Amino acid sequence: MSLGGLIAPGFFSNGPVRAALLTGGVVAVVTAVVGIFTVLRRQSFAGHTLGEVGTTGGSAAFLAGVNPLWGFVAIALVAAGAIELVGVRRPRQRDLAAGLVLGAGLGLAALFLYLGSVTSPASGGASTSILFGSIFIIGPSMVSSIVALSAGALALIALCGRRMLLVSLHPDLAASRGVRLRLVGAIYLLALAIAVSLAAETIGAVLATALLVGPPATALRLTRRPGRALVAASLVGVAAVWLGILLSYDSYTWPPAGRTWPVSFFVVALVLVFYLAAQLPVRRLRARPRARARGEV
Amino acid sequence: MSARSVPAALGADVVCALEGVGVTRDGRRVLAGVSFALRAGEVAGLIGANGAGKTTLLKVIVGLLAPDAGTIRRATGGVGYVPQKVLLDADLPLRARDVVGLGVDGQRPGLTLSPTRRRARRAVVDEMLAAVDATAFAEARVGELSGGQQQRILIAQALASRPRLLLLDEPLANLDLRAEQDVVALIGRVAREQGVGVLLSAHDVNPLVSVMDRVVYLAGGRAACGPTAEVVRSEVLSALYGSRVDVVEVGGRIVVVAATTEDAHAHETDQAVASGLAT
Ligand SMILES: Nc1ncnc2c1ncn2[C@@H]1O[C@H](COP(=O)(O)OP(=O)(O)OP(=O)(O)O)[C@@H](O)[C@H]1O
Numbered sequence A: 001m002s003l004g005g006l007i008a009p010g011f012f013s014n015g016p017v018r019a020a021l022l023t024g025g026v027v028a029v030v031t032a033v034v035g036i037f038t039v040l041r042r043q044s045f046a047g048h049t050l051g052e053v054g055t056t057g058g059s060a061a062f063l064a065g066v067n068p069l070w071g072f073v074a075i076a077l078v079a080a081g082a083i084e085l086v087g088v089r090r091p092r093q094r095d096l097a098a099g100l101v102l103g104a105g106l107g108l109a110a111l112f113l114y115l116g117s118v119t120s121p122a123s124g125g126a127s128t129s130i131l132f133g134s135i136f137i138i139g140p141s142m143v144s145s146i147v148a149l150s151a152g153a154l155a156l157i158a159l160c161g162r163r164m165l166l167v168s169l170h171p172d173l174a175a176s177r178g179v180r181l182r183l184v185g186a187i188y189l190l191a192l193a194i195a196v197s198l199a200a201e202t203i204g205a206v207l208a209t210a211l212l213v214g215p216p217a218t219a220l221r222l223t224r225r226p227g228r229a230l231v232a233a234s235l236v237g238v239a240a241v242w243l244g245i246l247l248s249y250d251s252y253t254w255p256p257a258g259r260t261w262p263v264s265f266f267v268v269a270l271v272l273v274f275y276l277a278a279q280l281p282v283r284r285l286r287a288r289p290r291a292r293a294r295g296e297v
Numbered sequence B: 001m002s003a004r005s006v007p008a009a010l011g012a013d014v015v016c017a018l019e020g021v022g023v024t025r026d027g028r029r030v031l032a033g034v035s036f037a038l039r040a041g042e043v044a045g046l047i048g049a050n051g052a053g054k055t056t057l058l059k060v061i062v063g064l065l066a067p068d069a070g071t072i073r074r075a076t077g078g079v080g081y082v083p084q085k086v087l088l089d090a091d092l093p094l095r096a097r098d099v100v101g102l103g104v105d106g107q108r109p110g111l112t113l114s115p116t117r118r119r120a121r122r123a124v125v126d127e128m129l130a131a132v133d134a135t136a137f138a139e140a141r142v143g144e145l146s147g148g149q150q151q152r153i154l155i156a157q158a159l160a161s162r163p164r165l166l167l168l169d170e171p172l173a174n175l176d177l178r179a180e181q182d183v184v185a186l187i188g189r190v191a192r193e194q195g196v197g198v199l200l201s202a203h204d205v206n207p208l209v210s211v212m213d214r215v216v217y218l219a220g221g222r223a224a225c226g227p228t229a230e231v232v233r234s235e236v237l238s239a240l241y242g243s244r245v246d247v248v249e250v251g252g253r254i255v256v257v258a259a260t261t262e263d264a265h266a267h268e269t270d271q272a273v274a275s276g277l278a279t
């Protein structure tokens, strides 16, 4: 299919599509940048937990009549704090803590979604958008909030990214250089909570992890340099989100015609396709010492 | 027992001095009365069996653990530290030179955007890579280097902040004979050329004999310190272990052997000493 055929008429002039491209792109960059460190710190499970408990916050926010994003952010911060408190005393039990937080959160989410459906029977769409995102119905008022939260998360990573790399070599090594592990860990969890909330708002609470760890895992197979890994992960994330939006827009004419397929399906499927594709040629690419002559940092 | 005496008064070139240091972990006394001093340009081997307290002592000197007795004095200018068993994952997005770069400014908040700063960092990285003979594999992904190459990079990383004291925890673990000799020679050269005092742990004295200016021998929670020939002797080690230990030379190698007794406690010591025999 040609590019002209791929992009259905009216794609770029459609308001909701433009808002989706903007916020989706920004969110893809933030989750990719934060996600690199999630993968390096082996905290995917914590990320997943923060996303899923987002359903609790999102459904509570729906009950209270505010945008689910604020519910996602609030609950992610609370859950991140809980994980951090347990994890500090017993680092080995961090996964356990995350699991417990997850269970409790999802129980509440079930209750809130039930209450929501009882109090306003027409709200079937709310649970879908909380679970699977609502990128096409992000109002103009939310766009600036999303961009501001994204900038905040990126600033946090800029502040302590280098120290996190040192920690990823060995925590004791970092501590011997005066790095405060707890402080860095807390700042990172804060950035993670924001990134996961943004991903929950766009592609859904239960799918946020895919966007968080998929593009970084792909990038880590492609490059051996930290700066390039961040750029590659961002590009992969943005490509998955934008292509997902495009395909979803196109799918309006697909069977059963008359409704678009969910964006989240396309995004998550593309993330997986990119990850699998990166497994193939990488071995040869990496073995070739191309950058030897140059070698800027 | 001259070997256990408190070292001479702190000279200007003393980079680290311990006096009567004791450490308790989980309510159990791991080390007691450890005293020794290390000078700039000197290499000291921290020798002991598994569980003797080598890692514990290094962590105390670095400042990661607090001692509950004694004093530790360190020269100003920080320490370079390479922990035991650093696992550099093949997926780490770091080239060897990036790891050394983290040794320059990895502890700083924020990003380094100034070109002058970046150039300065680059110069230090190149210098340190050359100092450990690692220029040839500077661009390689660090997790894909051999154990000996990784150890060199980690040493360069530790030297990049120009410390006066370098602490290496089991830098020879998992190295074959050739790599072991290379790293030992490197450590001797780095100590002289960079003027740092190096304290490195190992479970066997033999690989280090050629570079060690002194040995700190840990056993039974205590330490004996002094020149190798004065410390690694039957009388000194027997006193340290609290049971008879023979030091014999076989084919130019020093072998520490526990004398056989029926005593159950001494049997435990056998086990501890046996690791010194293994290599
Ligand atoms: N995190 C810890 N908490 C409590 N006790 C510990 C801890 N780590 C080590 N110990 C104890 O301290 C003692 C000394 O351990 P250490 O790790 O310093 O020995 P080591 O000489 O470095 O041994 P190895 O050759 O195996 O590295 C051991 O008895 C060990 O059980």
Ligand SMILES: [Mg+2]
Pocket (backbone or CB within 6 Å): B054, B055, B056, B084, B169
């Ligand atoms: Mg040890």
